[in-house]
Amino acid sequence: MVLFCRHQVLRIIPKNDIQLSLIKELEDMIHFELDFWRELSGVNTPVDVRVPFHSLQSVKIYLETQGIEYSVMIEDLQMMLDEEQKEMMSAAHAPKPRNTDSFDYANYHTISEIYSFQDMLVAENPNLVSKTVIGQSFEGRPLNVLKFSTGGTNRPAIWIDTGIHSREWVTQASGTWFAKKIVTDHRRDPSLTAILDNMDIFLETVTNPDGYSYTHSTNRLWRKTRKPNPGSRCVGVDPNRNWDAGFGGPGASNDPCSQIYRGPRAESESEVKSIVDFVKSHGNIKAFISIHSYSQLLLYPYGYTRTPVRDRPELDRLARKATTDLASLYGTRYTFGSIINTIYQASGGSIDWAYNQGIKFSYTFELRDTGRFGFMLPANQIIPTAQETWLALMTIMDYTLKNPY
């Protein structure tokens, strides 16, 4: 195990070219075992270097006699690392919520915390909630779907997915909140109770678990799946360009390095194929809602073509009502329209596929905000976002219930 006892991190600021070259020479003094955290860049630009204890005195004398300005950024690196480690341990050992009532909905959670939440919710509400694993992600994580049902056999159902793009953290957080909201409001809210008397709700909260895990461990702004692409150094497929709707057409990329890479073929990603298989075998899904962030939009098909869907007027009217209801809570303004007119052409998208399967009420949400924080939405906006979005979802579900087809 590597220890950095009494190592210091110095910040050196070369004031002119002579000092620049002196520092370059320092780099070449291998016996000092210097570790440059921030490389030499230019005059007046700081250089950060970790200096092992045995070299400290010599390096400082060297700098001082040459008149090179430096400051001590970290006095004892090992001490700092120990502190950090302690903090992380105490956070990890923070009391885990014992039930879904003590779960912190106003915060972002790791994938294991969300999976635990799902199991707790099922355990607490065995007559309403069950969990189905519809498949596995590329890296072998379970694709969990919560089913909310009061009985019946293969009732008409609503599908909701969040987190297909892993960096859109407010969506997984909202999905978690929705799950709790359903069990809380069942038998308390007449509209929801009526829906659940006749229909089932399927909710997949972490639709891209590999990506979500990656946003925690490595890159907060990761969007795609984590499947490597043969022959490319770039990883991942955009799961919302991988559906069999206009696949191969404009509105996606053929380049594995692109954030909108469609994949080698439609449904190549297990995260997508699992939903396709589930929806097809269920055969009675009546509304399909995919939730993304950000932009504050409510969108209906199509994304891959300018041809309007046959049900455009109805979908447009319903979208208008849903966004009005959403705005009623906090005044959050949403725009609505078809994908291709409102944001951009996008091929291989989930709701285009769903609509073409005959699922009339297919919608995509883009949640808060409009760019100020973007993907890094402050945690204190999770609950307000989920609350207002829920109103729109209720409008759509209620309409689906009352307008069977």
Added chain:
Amino acid sequence: MFPLWLRLYLSRDKSRTLRPKSLRVWKPIPAQHRSFCSHFLHYFLSHCPQNEVFSEEEGAEDVMATGELNPNHYPAQRAAKVVQHYLTTRYGSPYRLFGLQRVHSGNAEDVGDSGRKYQLEIAVHEIISNTTQKCSAEVFFPHGQKQESPQVQASCEELLNISTKAQEEALYQQYKMNQTLISAQNLPDSHGHIEPDTKPLWHLGIVASSFIMLKESNENTLYNMAQVANITQLATENDQLKFDCHTLLHDMVSQEILHWKLLFTWSPAEGVKVLQMEQLPHCHHCEKPPNTN
């Protein structure tokens, strides 16, 4: 003699070249004539809306839209976002930042082969004072071989009315008199959080980044800030404060995260001035843990 609807139809702008059905531009229908619509649909270029003035139209943006634009569709929205970046570069400060609130109306026309000009009426939100005001703006996107910065003109009601002088001076003095050079990373952090004392740095990073976002914008981009990965104060000999900044920009259209490095100065008197900007190639296989980004 002629009914009003027919007069409207006959007086329509015929100077526009006839467009095939798929390229119909939608038009707002004056409120008083909507009751005629169900009978005379084929004479008007758009279907009659129930409540709202603007209605969807099939294939209305098959090619880049010209003429009157739907303010909620992306062509007007992208042009309006450029105005936001422009205003931020001109008037932005640690205590003055702009967001696009809404597009009220938009119009686009080709300028020969040289590019396309957009005229917009928008509502701009000043984030820190939480005030909104109307602006009229013109955005010209040049159509060259390579990316050229759009040209923007904007006039707003009372853009500089909110006085931020005192706060800016106080911040400036605080940084000037500080013994150590300030720096911060990951603004905001993964949870959207920003420490209060690093907020001004975040805002400075946003203003400086707006110069890049403005310069790189075209009709096929929509830029927003993703994160200020790192902002570091540098020493200066003059009265300007100087910063080195690594910023992450998000382009909604390609969904890419662009990394840029910036060197800029700021003072209350001079505002933000960018000295150097450089795009960093994104290394796909060398991710660093979030803490050291």
